[in-house]
Amino acid sequence: MLMIRDLTKKYGRFVAVNHINMHVGKGEIFGFVGPNGAGKTTTMRICCGLLKATSGQVMIDGTDAFRARQAVKRKIGYVPDFFGVYDNLKVLEYMRFFGSMYDIPSAQVTEIARGLLKLVNLDEWEELLVDRLSRGMKQRLCMARALIHNPQLLILDEPNSGLDPRARFEMKEIIKNLSSMGKTIVISSHILPELAEMCTSIGVMDRGKMIVSGKVDDIMKQSQFTQPIRIRLSSGASEAKEQAVRLIREDPHTEKVTFTEEELFVTFCGGDDEAARLLRQLIQKAIPVAGFYREKGDLESLFMKIISTSARQATRQKGKGDR
Amino acid sequence: MKLLFKNPILRKELQISSRSVKIPLVIMGYNLLLAMIAIIALAITNATSLWGTYDYAALSGVFPFIVCSEVGMIMLFVAIITGGSISGEREKQTLEVMLTTPMTPLAIAVGKMGAVIVKIMMFVISSIPILSIAFVLGGLSWLALLEFVGLTVFISIYVGSIGVFCSSLVKKSMLAMLLTILIGSAISIFVLIVYIVAYLLYSALSVRIQDLSFGGWPLVFLFTPISVFVDFLARVMNVEGIYSLLKHNHDIPGIVKLLSRFWTVLGIGVNMGVAALFLWLSTIAIGKVKK
Ligand SMILES: Nc1ncnc2c1ncn2[C@@H]1O[C@H](COP(=O)(O)OP(=O)(O)OP(=O)(O)O)[C@@H](O)[C@H]1O
Ligand SMILES: [Mg+2]
Numbered sequence: 187m188l189m190i191r192d193l194t195k196k197y198g199r200f201v202a203v204n205h206i207n208m209h210v211g212k213g214e215i216f217g218f219v220g221p222n223g224a225g226k227t228t229t230m231r232i233c234c235g236l237l238k239a240t241s242g243q244v245m246i247d248g249t250d251a252f253r254a255r256q257a258v259k260r261k262i263g264y265v266p267d268f269f270g271v272y273d274n275l276k277v278l279e280y281m282r283f284f285g286s287m288y289d290i291p292s293a294q295v296t297e298i299a300r301g302l303l304k305l306v307n308l309d310e311w312e313e314l315l316v317d318r319l320s321r322g323m324k325q326r327l328c329m330a331r332a333l334i335h336n337p338q339l340l341i342l343d344e345p346n347s348g349l350d351p352r353a354r355f356e357m358k359e360i361i362k363n364l365s366s367m368g369k370t371i372v373i374s375s376h377i378l379p380e381l382a383e384m385c386t387s388i389g390v391m392d393r394g395k396m397i398v399s400g401k402v403d404d405i406m407k408q409s410q411f412t413q414p415i416r417i418r419l420s421s422g423a424s425e426a427k428e429q430a431v432r433l434i435r436e437d438p439h440t441e442k443v444t445f446t447e448e449e450l451f452v453t454f455c456g457g458d459d460e461a462a463r464l465l466r467q468l469i470q471k472a473i474p475v476a477g478f479y480r481e482k483g484d485l486e487s488l489f490m491k492i493i494s495t496s497a498r499q500a501t502r503q504k505g506k507g508d509r
Numbered sequence: 510m511k512l513l514f515k516n517p518i519l520r521k522e523l524q525i526s527s528r529s530v531k532i533p534l535v536i537m538g539y540n541l542l543l544a545m546i547a548i549i550a551l552a553i554t555n556a557t558s559l560w561g562t563y564d565y566a567a568l569s570g571v572f573p574f575i576v577c578s579e580v581g582m583i584m585l586f587v588a589i590i591t592g593g594s595i596s597g598e599r600e601k602q603t604l605e606v607m608l609t610t611p612m613t614p615l616a617i618a619v620g621k622m623g624a625v626i627v628k629i630m631m632f633v634i635s636s637i638p639i640l641s642i643a644f645v646l647g648g649l650s651w652l653a654l655l656e657f658v659g660l661t662v663f664i665s666i667y668v669g670s671i672g673v674f675c676s677s678l679v680k681k682s683m684l685a686m687l688l689t690i691l692i693g694s695a696i697s698i699f700v701l702i703v704y705i706v707a708y709l710l711y712s713a714l715s716v717r718i719q720d721l722s723f724g725g726w727p728l729v730f731l732f733t734p735i736s737v738f739v740d741f742l743a744r745v746m747n748v749e750g751i752y753s754l755l756k757h758n759h760d761i762p763g764i765v766k767l768l769s770r771f772w773t774v775l776g777i778g779v780n781m782g783v784a785a786l787f788l789w790l791s792t793i794a795i796g797k798v799k800k
Contacts, residue, residue: 271601283520
């Protein structure tokens with residue numbers, strides 16, 4: 187549905203998007219994650235034809251987005267990271283206004299608009315002036331607005347920013363609903379866990395580069411690798427503890443061991459099999475293991491790790507460049 | 510036609526303005542002002558007899574005052590309204606949203622122009638009672654009144670196109686408005702300067718100058734819409750218009766004289782061409798994809 191190849195965007199000498207590639211299949215929900223200034227908005231705006239790319243290619247449903255702009259506009263619904271509403275227009279009028287831009291006959295546009303307002307739970311507010319709506323309602327209105335021409339691809343730029351938990355939940359339900367209607371959705375956020383629940387694929391971006399992208403399950407598995415192992419020994423076994431620390435340090439997958447009175451924390455870069463082998467070794471040496479626990483992958487910490495790794499690499503490269 | 514009559518922006522603008530209390534208030538103020546000007550003009554042209562008997566013929570002297578002040582105010586209103594047209598959408602960030610729809614920059618610009626013309630028509634039509642005093646009591650025909658209404662549409666399109674252009678160029682509505690007034694007057698002043706320079710050159714080269722219509726140079730005034738109003742005023746006040754300035758001059762080629770006879774048509778044509786140029790420039794500025 188959406189295919190980005192080697193996309194680059196430079197502002198003067200500053201590279202905001204650096205040769206990124208991504209592919210979003212039909213019906214997928216693609217989560218676009220990255221810290222501030224990563225280049226998410228820039229990428230999305232290029233896809234919608236609001237910005238010119240420096241180089242690269244964007245294909246939407248098999249159509250070249252840079253060549254056939256008008257055709258592509260009818261395939262995309264874009265919800266920007268701002269509202270773009272008029273003060274003096276009522277909710278339904280706002281919908282009709284954008285509906286008429288897509289040449290929808292005025293007899294049908296009201297019906298379509300009402301349907302969409304119902305979808306985003308705004309059907310009771312159609313006679314309200316737009317600027318009276320709350321932030322969450324405005325966000326949902328923008329969503330309905332972007333759907334007025336029944337686009338196949340929906341691009342949402344931080345639809346959750348500034349929303350309270352309840353509004354976030356509603357937004358998530360709406361997005362899931364849209365996905366079940368067969369829409370392809372690209373959604374950006376700063377927060378990975380928020381996206382992971384509903385997305386089928388994610389791409390992590392930082393400083394203009396796509397660092398990781400792929401199916402959520404694959405990335406989750408990867409994240410498990412970075413989790414520490416917590417080992418609890420039965421109390422009063424201080425000798426056994428020393429022995430255990432020695433043993434664990436010998437394991438090639440161990441990066442670091444720290445301990446408190448009763449627990450050991452092992453920074454372990456192996457998978458489940460390697461962890462099981464370590465446990466077996468401990469038990470064979472008669473170490474009184476009372477608990478052996480590895481937390482499930484936590485996307486937030488994975489995200490932080492990815493970002494900090496990329497930051498380290500960036501500074502290292504910069505250092506090289508300076509020398 | 511569809512560009513104008515099924516234009517979403519035009520419809521939206523009218524919807525919004527029908528809801529605001531500002532417009533009726535401004536229309537009222539405008540008519541009060543106009544009435545005041547009419548009374549003052551009456552007092553001036555008819556000072557001796559203001560409290561005595563009326564000299565109805567002198568009423569026709571009021572008419573140029575009214576026309577000039579109305580045209581002046583219309584130009585100002587158009588500059589104010591269109592000055593915020595595109596920059597306002599940009600400020601609310603609705604322009605950006607619109608540009609992701611199939612809406613073309615031309616449709617956006619035309620919608621804004623249509624909206625300003627409709628608003629100006631409200632002003633003009635509301636002022637018809639006051640105008641008709643000056644026109645009809647002054648011995649002028651209803652046809653002249655109709656022509657005047659038509660000319661206000663013409664001047665609105667002209668100033669409006671400059672306004673939309675400026676508004677698409679700069680971010681601040683206020684600045685766009687000032688720029689509109691500046692560009693609008695600059696064009697007319699430039700035309701005047703060209704004329705004066707030509708006159709001075711002719712004198713310096715001591716070419717025989719019979720009168721101000723030397724060498725057909727008055728034709729440069731076709732490039733200012735003001736001349737169309739001057740011609741209109743001259744015609745309805747029983748002078749023959751700009752043509753009469755030129756017709757006795759034997760140095761001017763016949764074709765120029767002939768052209769000056771159709772001053773209104775030509776003036777409208779030329780200035781609408783200029784308006785089209787500004788509109789075209791503004792569509793470029795609106796649709797320009799950021800580099
Ligand atoms: N018009 C511009 N001129 C120069 N630099 C720009 C311009 N627009 C964006 N940038 C820069 O490009 C980079 C990427 O910006 P972008 O808005 O795409 O980031 P983002 O991932 O959407 O961030 P956020 O999470 O804050 O929305 C930023 O460093 C920003 O400063
Ligand atoms: Mg952004």
